[in-house]
Amino acid sequence: MRKATTVRIGAIAATAALALAACGGGDSGTSSGSATDAGGFKVPDLTQLDKLGSPEGKVSVLAWPGYVEDGSNDPKVDWVSDFEKESGCQVTVKTFGTSDEAVKLMRTGQYDVVSASGDATLRLIAAGDVEPMNTALVPNYADIFESLKNKPWNSVRGQMYGIPHGRGANLLMYNTDKVKPAPDSWSLVWDKAGAQKGKLTAYDSPIYIADAALYLMATQPDLGIKDPYALDEKQLAAAVDLLKSQKENVSEYWSDYLKEIQAFKAGSVTAGTSWQVIANVAKAEKAPVEAVLPKEGSTGWSDTWMLSAKSKSKTCGYKFIDHIVSPKANAAIAEYFGEAPANKKACAETADKNHCTTFHAEDEDYFSKVHFWNTPITACLDGRTDVKCTDYAQWTKAWTELRNS
Amino acid sequence: MKRRSSLGALLGPPLLWLVVAYLGALASIFVTAFFTTDTFTNAVVPGFSLDNFRELFKPAYLHIIGRTIGIAAAVTVLCILIAVPFGFFMARVVPRRWQSVAVAAVMVPLWASYLVKAYAWRAMLQQGGVLDSAFGGTPGFGFAAVILTLTYLWLPYMILPVYTGFERMPESHLEASADLGGRPWMTFRRILMPALLPSVVAGTIFTFSLSLGDYIAVSIVGGKLQMLGTAVLQNYTLNLPFAAALGSVSALIMLLYLTAVRRTGALDNL
Numbered sequence: 154m155r156k157a158t159t160v161r162i163g164a165i166a167a168t169a170a171l172a173l174a175a176c177g178g179g180d181s182g183t184s185s186g187s188a189t190d191a192g193g194f195k196v197p198d199l200t201q202l203d204k205l206g207s208p209e210g211k212v213s214v215l216a217w218p219g220y221v222e223d224g225s226n227d228p229k230v231d232w233v234s235d236f237e238k239e240s241g242c243q244v245t246v247k248t249f250g251t252s253d254e255a256v257k258l259m260r261t262g263q264y265d266v267v268s269a270s271g272d273a274t275l276r277l278i279a280a281g282d283v284e285p286m287n288t289a290l291v292p293n294y295a296d297i298f299e300s301l302k303n304k305p306w307n308s309v310r311g312q313m314y315g316i317p318h319g320r321g322a323n324l325l326m327y328n329t330d331k332v333k334p335a336p337d338s339w340s341l342v343w344d345k346a347g348a349q350k351g352k353l354t355a356y357d358s359p360i361y362i363a364d365a366a367l368y369l370m371a372t373q374p375d376l377g378i379k380d381p382y383a384l385d386e387k388q389l390a391a392a393v394d395l396l397k398s399q400k401e402n403v404s405e406y407w408s409d410y411l412k413e414i415q416a417f418k419a420g421s422v423t424a425g426t427s428w429q430v431i432a433n434v435a436k437a438e439k440a441p442v443e444a445v446l447p448k449e450g451s452t453g454w455s456d457t458w459m460l461s462a463k464s465k466s467k468t469c470g471y472k473f474i475d476h477i478v479s480p481k482a483n484a485a486i487a488e489y490f491g492e493a494p495a496n497k498k499a500c501a502e503t504a505d506k507n508h509c510t511t512f513h514a515e516d517e518d519y520f521s522k523v524h525f526w527n528t529p530i531t532a533c534l535d536g537r538t539d540v541k542c543t544d545y546a547q548w549t550k551a552w553t554e555l556r557n558s
Numbered sequence: 559m560k561r562r563s564s565l566g567a568l569l570g571p572p573l574l575w576l577v578v579a580y581l582g583a584l585a586s587i588f589v590t591a592f593f594t595t596d597t598f599t600n601a602v603v604p605g606f607s608l609d610n611f612r613e614l615f616k617p618a619y620l621h622i623i624g625r626t627i628g629i630a631a632a633v634t635v636l637c638i639l640i641a642v643p644f645g646f647f648m649a650r651v652v653p654r655r656w657q658s659v660a661v662a663a664v665m666v667p668l669w670a671s672y673l674v675k676a677y678a679w680r681a682m683l684q685q686g687g688v689l690d691s692a693f694g695g696t697p698g699f700g701f702a703a704v705i706l707t708l709t710y711l712w713l714p715y716m717i718l719p720v721y722t723g724f725e726r727m728p729e730s731h732l733e734a735s736a737d738l739g740g741r742p743w744m745t746f747r748r749i750l751m752p753a754l755l756p757s758v759v760a761g762t763i764f765t766f767s768l769s770l771g772d773y774i775a776v777s778i779v780g781g782k783l784q785m786l787g788t789a790v791l792q793n794y795t796l797n798l799p800f801a802a803a804l805g806s807v808s809a810l811i812m813l814l815y816l817t818a819v820r821r822t823g824a825l826d827n828l
Contacts, residue, residue, distance in 0.1 A: 194598050253795040256600060280599040351698075359796065405699060405781050419684045421699070530598060546597035549796045550613075556792060557784045558618040 194530075196309050197281035197462075205290055205468045211243040212469035215255060215264040217456070218248040218410050219430040219490045220318075221477070230489055232482040240476070242469035250408035251358040252526065259283070262463040265470040268318055270454040271306035272360050272526040272545075278314050283459040285312050291475045293483075296498045300517055306527065307457040315457035316474050319483065321492030321512065322453035322523045323356075323364070324444040326427035326435075328417065339368045339447045341424050343395060346402040354413060354425030355399065357406035359545065359552035360526055363452050364426060365392040365399075367524060371449040380535035381452065382527040389543045393551050400555065410434075417442050429491020450522035454492075487512070493520075584809060590802035602798050610803035619789075623807055626786040629701070630769035633708045637716040637765045638758055640709075645720035664717050672711065676775045679707040683779055699781030707779045708769045715768070716761035723757030759819055766815060770808050 214221050223244065224231030233244050247264065249255045252273035259267050259282050269277060277283045288294040294316055301307075301317035308314060327336055332349075342353055343365070355361055366381035369391055378388050404422050407413040410431050416422035418440040432444035458474045460467060476482055478495060484502035487494035493514040494500065500509035513519035527534065533542040543551075591610050594603050613619065648660045667675065682688045682696075683703050689696040697703050731753070735745040773787025780788070786808050793801035 251795070253600070257795040260601070276599045280596070280601045357792075400782065403782050420686065421684050528598070544597050545600070546595065546797075549600075553789070553792060553796065553800075554616065554618045556782075557622045557789050 194279040199284040201285040201287040208241045208469050209466040212466045212473045213264045214246045215267040221246045232485045236476045240472045265464040265466045268456050270526045272528050274306045284462040293478045296496050315459035317495040318456040319492045319495045320455040322451040325447050326444040328423040329441045331423040343368050352423040353403045354422040357408040359548040365395045382529045383533040383535040383542050385540045453523040455525045587802045593799040610800045630766050633769040634762050634765045636709045641716040641720045645724050648721045649724035676778045703779040707775050712765040715764035719757040719760045723754045
């Protein structure tokens with residue numbers, strides 16, 4: 154008996170050593186490369202494609218739900234099938250619910266292109282998961298709004314790492330039967346959360362801390378929050394306290410948009426953060442909901458299509474990205490998802506001619522009030538130099554502790 | 559010599575599978591728990607650090623470990639309480655020719671998809687659902703809902719060994735007890751229980767370990783409740799090494815549980 158135990162332990166130790174060796178060997182590739190320092194992180198030395206080859210026949214897409222519809226969810230909603238016929242690139246889509254999930258999935262190397270929000274883009278660039286993009290190979294890039302080009306979240310030192318897709322704001326969704334009068338403030342899910350008695354929902358990602366910070370920015374000026382993604386330790390603690398008090402009235406956290414729709418339909422949730430597309434689908438399924446942009450402004454997203462550095466279908470990847478930001482497709486997505494398109498010419502292609510006005514496609518003033526998802530880093534994004542800010546790792550820790558407490 | 563090589567050929571592949579797929583996976587989880595992540599990119603950085611294990615001792619995670627063990631234990635106890643009378647009924651009361659039908663009836667839910675059953679419970683538990691309209695109230699999503707759903711899901715794994723235990727028990731033992739003046743309760747405690755213990759223990763290994771690792775049913779009916787499984791899932795995207803450390807905890811709990819079960823000797827006469 155005793156001998157058998159020793160042998161068993163030996164076997165486990167040997168396997169562990171093997172696993173260690175295997176892991177050590179595999180990961181070293183990504184960290185090497187040139188050390189260009191840009192905004193506190195190193196950019197791996199990757200080169201952009203200089204010309205397109207012949208289409209590889211398939212392209213694997215990682216996207217936010219509602220971005221790449223091929224008619225399988227709703228036969229009327231399809232801006233992919235025609236592209237497949239014309240380009241000869243078969244499109245497969247995998248959707249994700251949070252930027253963290255997108256980063257994780259992208260790192261497997263199984264996907265060719267991704268629609269990344271601002272809190273994922275730099276992480277992907279810094280880890281060498283995505284490669285610089287040759288905008289000359291994307292004819293529709295010329296029609297993208299100038300205000301979306303060369304932004305800190307989609308470029309490094311003047312080199313674009315993707316093609317802008319569109320932008321929008323996270324909205325406050327509520328049950329029109331249960332929440333009266335119609336809310337115009339985020340206080341519904343924060344200070345006045347008690348009125349919903351355990352029927353709130355919130356977004357299940359550390360980035361949701363920024364929503365609490367945004368509310369504190371409007372209601373507690375003493376804290377001195379200027380940018381919800383630049384929080385020092387005291388400000389982060391205040392935001393986490395607010396989230397803790399909210400949690401008592403949270404029924405469920407959501408990251409799967411279908412789950413949020415179901416919860417609103419069933420009435421187990423009456424208010425919470427949401428996207429326009431969720432409100433649209435829920436309304437189509439006869440749920441009594443409405444979504445508004447509260448007076449405090451909101452967090453939001455500005456998304457970028459990026460190409461995997463490990464992709465074996467780069468030509469199809471480029472062709473797909475060019476198609477998805479083309480006026481017609483970009484307009485269709487912008488209307489379906491409920492966001493502002495990135496392509497100027499898309500505004501003429503929307504079914505609702507007022508779409509671009511409604512979603513403020515050209516209204517830079519409006520978007521100055523929308524705080525796009527961004528990755529918090531130790532160097533304060535609001536320009537403060539007298540204090541160290543909390544980075545995303547700290548946000549992650551705070552968030553997991555909050556969720557697990 | 560020839561016999562030995564054919565024996566090797568017979569045992570080699572399964573042994574390789576066991577070592578590489580099972581122990582290898584466990585070992586790599588354990589090793590990953592010592593790694594760290596890049597604070598900016600979240601990418602896994604190989605190295606050696608005890609931080610992830612230190613983090614486990616924070617109150618939030620001690621709570622979650624305690625809560626998970628509590629839920630798994632509650633599910634196990636509920637399963638025993640239901641399965642023992644149920645198994646007795648199947649083995650001793652149901653006429654012999656109907657017994658296979660009873661066994662099939664217990665097995666049928668296992669054929670349905672796990673997800674369908676979990677979502678069915680979600681529909682039943684929600685406000686305005688079946689529980690609400692039939693009993694005028696529902697526990698809602700959370701602690702009670704998770705225990706209820708997991709008990710439902712894992713019950714067949716407890717009933718089957720208990721039923722087999724009752725079935726294997728010779729009728730003569732019960733008769734002998736009655737002949738010697740044993741009242742029903744005495745017979746149950748002194749004859750049935752000891753004979754049944756190995757079956758119950760075998761059942762608890764299923765119900766306890768399946769509850770311990772579950773994350774899907776928890777995320778469907780648990781509301782904001784977190785268990786070890788959902789915490790692993792959450793950290794899987796955010797901090798893989800810490801997810802591995804959390805995963806090691808459930809492996810450790812199971813290891814301790816199995817050791818404890820072995821100590822009782824209940825597995826020896828199974």
